[in-house]
């Protein structure tokens with residue numbers, strides 16, 4: 003999961019523009035959440051740009067297509083050897099997020115909004131403001147950015163019991179509108195080329211933290227001597 | 228501190244580097260008292276393993292005295308411990324199934340990308356090896372930082388010498404697991420390619436598990452003699468046609484189980500080896516694997532193949548047909564060291580397993596480069612080199 007596509011954006015960017023894509027995105031999230039939405043999206047969009055293929059069981063974000071309207075979608079499922087309630091509670095406490103999201107400096111909560119300070123490229127800072135869309139304890143949390151944000155993004159995490167007492171399957175899905183301009187092209191190149199690689203790092207750190215109490219490092223020392 | 232560092236193909240040096248520090252709560256710092264050079268260190272020495280960086284501290288077979296502990300370490304200062312070469316968290320799905328070398332949480336996240344793309348899954352971390360396996364500074368040094376010190380290290384009772392227990396770190400459990408992976412049954416004939424340290428321990432383990440006959444294959448007379456001392460019959464592949472000999476020596480049936488304790492860089496006379504060498508010199512790609520192909524050809528129908536030897540890339544001319552049509556079972560993998568430590572420590576204590584017989588040289592850390600060179604080029608005499616960081620150079 004790349005929770006912060008914004009981290010690739012500069013501060014001085016035009017405000018993201020809302021559009022009818024919202025409607026489409028709603029459908030995507032519905033599909034990603036599983037359930038009836040699958041067939042609808044598959045029928046209308048097709049996994050292989052071939053509209054008459056019957057739908058399969060895979061999550062929508064694993065489709066060969068990488069764009070859903072204006073949105074790029076990344077996501078990843080990870081199994082964490084901890085009970086669902088524990089994983090949910092850890093995620094729900096926003097102050098924990100900066101501990102495993104590498105580029106996130108801080109997340110503060112005021113007036114029902116989350117304020118994310120994110121490290122951008124070349125020392126820049128990116129601001130993201132999100133509001134909770136849905137919060138179903140031990141099952142799902144979803145959010146979306148407000149107009150005050152530098153980037154337009156929506157996302158959700160889903161929590162399921164893993165089979166065979168393996169703990170919790172946590173699925174994170176992030177959609178964002180890729181930025182324009184030179185930076186945008188760079189983002190498109192690095193982020194789109196290897197969305198799986200970009201997407202998986204944060205969840206691996208979360209898994210390490212929850213399962214072992216620490217995040218693995220091969221450093222010799224805390225600080226360079 | 229002083230440490231053996233890698234700088235490129237056939238270029239290792241003892242440098243002064245910063246001392247390690249406790250970083251995570253479960254860490255411990257050891258003062259290293261003994262550390263060995265391993266056959267797989269020679270893959271680094273030969274520059275055939277990708278993901279190395281100049282200045283990397285080598286060494287994955289080491290033991291020492293605990294000098295510092297993190298808040299969550301279960302070790303105590305002053306304890307003598309042997310450390311498994313595989314780094315394992317003890318908590319993930321794999322560690323809980325005792326598949327320690329498949330640990331999900333020991334390889335730092337950025338280091339996982341390469342093998343996740345190369346192998347489909349990110350591999351676990353090892354000490355003193357490539358950055359593909361974490362790039363953890365190794366134990367051929369005066370001090371070493373040991374992560375997850377509450378899971379890996381085994382405390383050594385007073386009265387047991389370093390040299391008796393040092394090989395619990397890798398080659399003894401690796402040889403043992405190699406024999407276990409061959410699913411040996413009473414009365415089996417087992418063929419072992421490679422009489423390096425892992426091969427020798429595999430021979431000893433196979434006999435301990437009930438093999439009626441172990442046949443060891445190598446070219447170095449001294450190594451073959453060590454195998455013979457352990458109770459194996461031996462084949463010198465420079466003077467004998469190996470496949471013919473194995474068929475005859477197993478009553479025309481073929482060995483029930485075969486163990487490839489050579490890994491890549493196997494040197495035979497076959498055309499396949501020469502082809503492999505050409506490809507290996509071009510970069511990461513085709514592994515040199517004459518021994519493995521020969522082992523697959525030799526094993527009896529419905530037999531078992533165990534591969535403790537290290538491979539990293541791809542293999543040309545792989546006899547997949549022989550594997551399938553003969554119905555052969557293959558088991559391989561890095562060693563789940565932690566799984567075997569208690570049992571093997573007991574067997575050493577009871578005198579069931581001899582661990583010191585293969586040590587040919589003991590050197591101060593400062594002479595480590597000499598150890599590498601001779602272990603590489605004088606394999607017949609230099610069967611195993613143990614470095615003693617606490618002792619002064621001559």
Ligand SMILES: [Zn+2]
Nearest residue numbers: 265267288397
């Ligand atoms: Zn080794």
Ligand SMILES: [Zn+2]
Nearest residue numbers: 316319322330
């Ligand atoms: Zn683990």
